[in-house]
Amino acid sequence: MPVHKGNIPRQSDLQRWPHLKHVNLPEIEAGIELLIGTNVSKALEPLQVIRSVNNGPYAIRTMLGWTVNGPLKGDSGDAMDCEQPELQVNRVSVVCLDELWQQQFKADFPECSMDEQIGMSRDDQKFMELVTNSAKQVNGHYQINLPLRKRDVSMQNNKKIIEQRALHLNKRLQKDSSFHADYMAIMNDLVAKGYAERVPEEDVEHSDGKVWYIPHHGIYHPTKGKTRVVFDCGARFQGTSLNAQLLQGPDLTSSLIGVVTRFRVFVANRVSEIRKASHPSQWRYVETASNPADVASRGVKVDTFLKNATWVSGPHFLLQPESEWPVSPDDALQLPSDDPEVKKAVAVNAVQVREEVDAVTRMIHYFDSWTHLRKSVAWILRFKTWLLSVCQKRRQLSMALAQSDLDTDQQRRSLEKDMETFKRKTVSSCLSVGELEKAELEIIKLRQRKRFPEEFSRLKKGKSVKGHSHIYTLCPLMEDGVLRVGGRLSRSSMPAETKHPIILAKDLHISASLLRHIHQEVGHGGRNHMLSKLRERYWITGASTAIRRVLSKCIICRQLNAQPVSQQMADLPL
Template identity: 25%
Template sequence: MPVNSALVSADHATGASSECALAIVPVQIKVAKGSKTINTYAFLDPGSSATFCTENLMNQLNVRGRRTEILLRTMGQERPVKSYELTGLEVGSIDGSVYIDLPKVYTQPKIPVSKENLLNILDLEKWPYLKEIELKRIDADIEILIGINVPKAMEPWQIVNSQRNGPYAVKTVLGWVVNGPLHSCSSTNETGLISVTANRISMENLKDLLIRQYNHDFPEKDYDEKREMSVEDKLFMSIATSSVELKNGHYHLPLPFRDKDATLPNNYEMAAQRMLNLAKRFKKDSAYANEYATFMEDVLRKGYAEKVPQEQLQMSNGHVWYIPHHGVYHKQKAKLRVVFDCSCSYKGESLNSKLLQGPDLTNPLLGVLLRFRHERIAIMADIEAMYYQVRVLHHHCDFLRFLWWPQGDVNQPLEIYRMNVHLFGAVSSPSIANFALKQTGTDNSERYSSQVIDTIKHSFYVDDCLRSVASVKEAIMLTKDLREACTLGGFTLNKWVSNSGEVLETIPQNYRAPLLKQLNLDCEKPPLERALGIQWNILKDVLTFRVTVKNQAPTRRTILSIVSSIYDPLGFLSPFVLKAKQILQRLCHGKYGWDEIIPMEVMKPWQRWLAEVDQLSRFEVDRCMKPENFGFIKTAELHHFCDASELGYGTVSYLKLTDSSKNVHVTFVLGKARVIPLKRMTVPRLELAAATLAVKVDRMLRKELHMELKDSTFWTDSTVVLKYIHNQTKRFHTYVANRIAVIHNLSQPHQWRYVCSGDNPADDASRGLQIESLLNSTRWLNGPHFLTKENSEWPKIPEDLNCLSSDDVEVKREITTNYLNLQNNATTRIIEHYSSWSKLLRAVAWWLRLKKLLMLRTQRDKALVMDSKWKVEQKGLTPENLDEAEKSIIRYDQQRFFDPELTLLRKGKHIKSDSSIHKLDPILDEGILMIGGRLSKAALP
């Protein structure tokens, strides 16, 4: 059976040490809504993000989970192991007074914790300050490890702090646990083995890769239809629009609570415990501590946060929440950012669970990039600390409290602070920040030009601004006015970049990108910059690609990781990337595990493709869609080419520009290359899928290009697809009919034209290209040569597009039925008599009852007749009577029209291929013909 993979890492060195007490507590385990309970010990492991139980416990509970495979990392080594994934379990205190739902639980042969780490009474007597602790003991093994993904089990209800380097005790919902050393620090372990447990399970890495790949491959899905806001999104917008106000140069917005009277429990102790953990990290990593302190001091200095006044410290109205925080590093920048953990749960509640997320107000990345390529002069900037520029209404600030040490000195007592701004980490902050930015454009629409307002509303992707304009003068004016307008909303634009030295000269050095601040623009070469993840060579004004591949074991997971790392939202490299996607599909079809070394027959093409990745640095494409000195655009039109093969299908789109001097230029806009579905399809159907993709891409581009466009033209080398599109009379099977409906909805038949395969650039998208072929291909980036010519010189349209043969497998056959003079028996007379289905059912049911009674009487068994439920004296019809009547009608009618098929199926034979129902894969069920269809191939139990 196919095995799904999860990724688990567990570092564990077994040993016989009893030097430390671990958080082990007696519990009850049971199946949700079940009555059978198992008494066992649970190890509460806050260092684990997964929950595990033993296979023995699974057997005792008499449950069986889904087979899966997890990747165990043990002291840096990795090995896949089989496991069961269990759901629907509950853990409770040993007295059964409280139960907690468990998330997915993964089985292992044993839990890597010894009962020697269980504190005994003698150990407890050594520490008098723990004498009030009540520890319960049972005769059982440690059968379950509960990770941090069960926060209710971890929440500290009461803490007895450590004294003289001894253990400390924590009361949880499951009972008291004791942690820490049991002897002095100088004692040694005779065995030399130390027991260390640190388990991790992370399905997010794989999940994120798959989601990222899907969103990259299928962006047109967001344009399929107009999406209405949800009820919660409408509530968010109502709160934002009714509450927003501009004060002291910044927009003020409330925390958008689901419930306006929301309250939260006091979680100070939990936040303080997190700070103790952070202090340990600081002591181990001084560089991390210094960067963290610098960030926090910057937050306080700029007024993003403030110390809570003494008289407000003891608030108890449920409007206080302490947010733990931690530091993360940017992937491309060696810079630490402090993230506030608004999802952290205490007693089952968190700040994020109380907040509305809000609608996605971020501009589509694809649109921002496309418009960035419009004109010759490009500018790029970044909003400084975007989220922190939007202030929180004062009465909500205490929901954003946090703990910190004065000057970051962990030797000083913790102090209480609160944020005055919306946080990086709150689920609502992205929508809040985007709302405030767009509000800046709305509120200043009469003070600034439409170009400035359009830039504010449509040229930002989160905090990054990308815009292109026609001239240096226009760019200088735009940068000046844009900076002023954004400042009015509290947003400061910095890290300015431009391909024009003249534009950069007008921007103060301290507002330029870091690498451009000290640059002598007259003689020094500008560096590479990143434009929404794409490398931009400012000097040459080209977009480039560079992929760094780490030396990793060749598995499905690593291949997916490498393929996903090629960031190419516009699809310039899609024919090359398709080759790797085909390798992934082969592995998927072969049902190889995510962490299984790929077989040799796949290894060779993978190594060949991998060897070519370094050559991607040679690939360059002009950032601007127009060549230098190209005149005023008179007309612009999109041309979409589509194609499919037995290897893949795809599209490529070009923009044909004509200036006032009748100069013509064709430029690449967007490419898509996809593998074919795992379930094999005919090439005509794949060609139709490619054509459907082309019209969806057209709708997407017409919305995002923000240009005046003539009618689009669609090109395919499939005359079958063209005949389907031009057909007016034939009826198609469902697959074809649905896609033709989409094509007709988004285009007109006259927009579709024929191109021979040799001139179709989408052929590259359907088959893939090696890197050298891609680098040397002019057809892929520039389109076929005839696009630059007059329409009269385009390939001729076939003359027989309206002549679609009735023998085409996708055309529904028209069945002519001749009336047969069937035997006019009782059933026929009853069926012909009634026009109402319900009345017919009842009549047939009564008739069947009478028939049954007469049959019984012929057997002269009066006792059976008197006792039979079919006797005439019985009052009313039962549901069973009506059900049998319905089946009887169906059997009778099927016998009239499908007698040969029924005869063959009753004999266990296959029906003939010329039967009208052969494609439906019919089966017999209770003597009734049923459609077999796809269910026979489904993975059903």
């Protein structure tokens, strides 16, 4: 540490500061060997503070004694001569040996800096230059020109193929009115916000290769009930596309593959440093046989390497006059189309769907048991009902007490007493059958609305479901907010829930839980027995497949149906 014993304040130094006369500084004959860090905050906690006077020093008493801070050997007016220099410390930082090693490594090998940017290719540099020069702010939004690979790009008119795709899109819009309405709303919104504008007719008729049509289509998310329009810039016509004519640009994000292949963060950086420090006109051609870099990049055997003088002394022509140096071939600066080191533009269209899971869905997926799920939901519904009744009772009592002759404190005490009595009377220890059945219906309603949003919407409006629906053949109807099977059994004498069973999809979590529950109820019976029991109240689409999946995962059934082990008989006696 850059301090010595002369920097330690002494008792004699405090004599010229009357406000510090009560401070006692014991003198210890020892060197400065310990630095108290902020992690020992108790040792630095101030127990008493003597404030400064006339910009002088101030003192703080800690559990270790008094410490004096400030201009102890000089005041704010004129500096006093002293034997020891004053020392000011702004900050003391603690670094790790790994950090010091990395800093030293970067200083010795700056081109291998571990936190420098990834070296850019010529296409990437061109992209950044075009974006930087063309970026401008228009109506509060930034706008850039298309980063074309060639300014004089010429593309064939792809109107014919786009018209074919537009016809397919039009047929889809005509079949689905809701999809058509959503699609039109999205496109009108793009035009209204200025993201798109109508192209003048005179610009469309150009034949100079500057007209290109971008097809688009819609993607409907059945769970969220939303439509998204996708513009297909990778659509190809006569071997090219808009994406193929645009520069891809550098990847400015850190990827796992990039971290693993850092040795590639070393060659690229070397090339980048060479391009910064020189110009291609200064470069000279070196044939493979005389290039020492090929020895390291392509690899050679040890005995060949030991005999290779080029690695030590460089190409032999460097010792000759420059006029005798090799002449660059005419095609030296032309890269072949199949060069593996040239980055190719690859257009990939990807759709990522991320569904947000709400708290109720997480709770339903938490339980694998149908019984436990029903009980948990029943307790939640009871608690909800209890809270509503408590709020209503408090409101009634408050209104009644407000009309009484009691003062405010008496009203408050009476209200709390009556509420405590009401709460004790409304608490019940067991769930009733009705509460369990209500909880079951609430679970089913929630999952049906999540799984069949379009069918719910149409049936609620009094319309029938569409032909492409998975439950169209079941003639579904809605009864008390629950989707049930329709059919022609309404006049039969069977129970109502058997005539019109509840509809569930086989890919729902509650469907698997319900089938496991029925499987246990029927004593681990077979597929037909389970299906017969299921149809008494429920209709699961693709139930046979779902039942087979449950049976295949049942440990007890696998044990009961396992083939007995047969013992191999011994050889017959002679």
